Amino acid sequence: MIRSKQVVRVGLGLGAIALAAWWFLRPAEPSYRGKSLSYWLSPGAETSEEGVSAAFRAMGKKAVPHLVKKLRWKPSAFMQKLKRHFPNSIPVMLYEQGGMDPRASAAHALGEIGPAARTAIPELNAATAVSDLNSSWYVRMAVKAALIKVNQEPLAPYIEQLKNTSNIDQWYQDAMMIGELGTNASEAVPVLVSAISPTNHPVVQAHAAIALGMIHSRPQICVPPLAQMLKSPDVALRQKAIWALPRFGRAAKPAWNEILHCLQDSDDYTRHTARDALKRIDPDAAKKEGIR
Numbered sequence: 001m002i003r004s005k006q007v008v009r010v011g012l013g014l015g016a017i018a019l020a021a022w023w024f025l026r027p028a029e030p031s032y033r034g035k036s037l038s039y040w041l042s043p044g045a046e047t048s049e050e051g052v053s054a055a056f057r058a059m060g061k062k063a064v065p066h067l068v069k070k071l072r073w074k075p076s077a078f079m080q081k082l083k084r085h086f087p088n089s090i091p092v093m094l095y096e097q098g099g100m101d102p103r104a105s106a107a108h109a110l111g112e113i114g115p116a117a118r119t120a121i122p123e124l125n126a127a128t129a130v131s132d133l134n135s136s137w138y139v140r141m142a143v144k145a146a147l148i149k150v151n152q153e154p155l156a157p158y159i160e161q162l163k164n165t166s167n168i169d170q171w172y173q174d175a176m177m178i179g180e181l182g183t184n185a186s187e188a189v190p191v192l193v194s195a196i197s198p199t200n201h202p203v204v205q206a207h208a209a210i211a212l213g214m215i216h217s218r219p220q221i222c223v224p225p226l227a228q229m230l231k232s233p234d235v236a237l238r239q240k241a242i243w244a245l246p247r248f249g250r251a252a253k254p255a256w257n258e259i260l261h262c263l264q265d266s267d268d269y270t271r272h273t274a275r276d277a278l279k280r281i282d283p284d285a286a287k288k289e290g291i292r
Contacts (some may be wrong), residue, residue, distance in 0.1 A: 030062035037063050041070075041105045049182070056112040060135065068123045070106035071143075080132050087134055096135040103127060106144040108180065111146030118150060141173055145180035155181070159188045165195060165204045172207035179214030186217035196225045205229070206240045213244025219251035227255035235267045242270050246277035253281055260289065 001109075029037040032055040039045060040055040047055075056063065075083070075095070083092050089192075110117040110124065127143040130136045148155070158178060165171050177197070178188045189226060192215075195208035212222045222244075229241035242262055244250045259281070262274035278286040 015217040029066055030059040032058045035250060037066055037109075041102065041109060042193065053112045053182075056109045057114070060113055060116050061119075062114075063109065064117050064120050067091050067106040067110050067117075068114075068120050070102040071100050071110075071120070071123050071127055073106075075101070075132055081198045083133060092134065096133055101133065101135065101139065103130070103139045107139065107142040107146040111142075111149035113178070114149050115152060117146075121147070121150060124150070137173055138176070142180055145177050149183065149184070155185060155187060159185075159191055162188065162191045162195065168201050168203050172203055175204075175211040176205045176214075180216060181212035183217045187213050189222060193221055193225055196229065202234055202237060206236055209237070209240040209244045213240075213247040215248040216249075219248045223248060223255050226252075227258040230255070230258045230262055234246055235270070238262070238265065238267065238270050239273070242273045242277060246273075247278040248281075250281055256281065256285070 018086075031037065032040065035045075035055070037059060040052055040059075045052055045055075074080075079092070079095055082089065086092060092213065097217065107124065107127065110120050124143050124147050128140055128147075130139050147153070148158070152240075158174065161174050162171070162178065177181075178185045178192070189212065192208045192211050196205050196212075198205070209226060212226065226245050228240045229237050230245075232238055232241075242259065245255050245259065256278070259274050259277050262270050262277075265271050275291055278289065278291050
């Protein structure tokens with residue numbers, strides 16, 4: 001009995017030593033301004049989108065191996081089986097919405113690093129075919145955008161594709177991919193503004209608005225149609241417009257009155273986001289309206 005206890009103690013001790021060795025010898029994540037790569041990848045990073053992009057670029061090549069590792073992430077075998085048999089079940093939906101999948105964020109970071117992330121191209125190419133979750137389309141979109149940035153591809157062919165809205169499922173994925181490019185895709189703005197037209201399918205209008213917010217460029221031609229969208233009887237369109245407008249910052253001030261009106265909207269999300277939008281666009285004017 002005593003010998004058995006000694007064996008257990010020795011085993012536990014060796015395990016603790018191995019764990020400690022792994023902890024201290026594992027490759028340390030790069031950091032920027034005292035914050036680790038994982039911090040900058042998290043949705044809660046307390047800075048602007050431009051600040052996050054600057055962090056990725058500053059960490060550069062040092063971040064690439066860590067991002068490639070995240071790009072190789074796979075959902076558990078159990079979750080993949082559940083998705084195959086019950087793709088629209090609540091557990092699968094909660095899993096996908098819970099931010100478990102790090103691949104899209106890793107792809108975005110690699111894209112921000114740009115040509116310095118060329119060693120990640122094989123992994124990015126492989127990730128263009130992922131289909132293990134319902135949300136895999138979003139990963140593929142982020143990966144394609146990253147490849148465009150890393151390879152420094154011209155955008156003209158991709159913008160040309162947006163002119164054809166007949167295939168709605170493909171169109172909104174293409175629009176989100178263009179939006180992922182941020183201000184670098186400013187030349188796509190006129191096509192996306194045209195897509196907001198009420199003659200287009202609501203799905204096309206909604207994702208055009210999202211893409212315009214992601215690009216947040218050329219406000220003089222974006223803000224007026226987005227402000228008009230806030231008057232739509234379609235709550236989904238109002239939600240997308242109120243999400244997009246504050247991303248233009250103070251340049252969205254021409255939509256001030258329309259956003260104020262949204263404080264009385266029947267939809268909770270639209271009302272709440274309108275308050276945040278007003279504070280973001282003009283904090284002083286928002287205080288005068290009693291919004292704090």
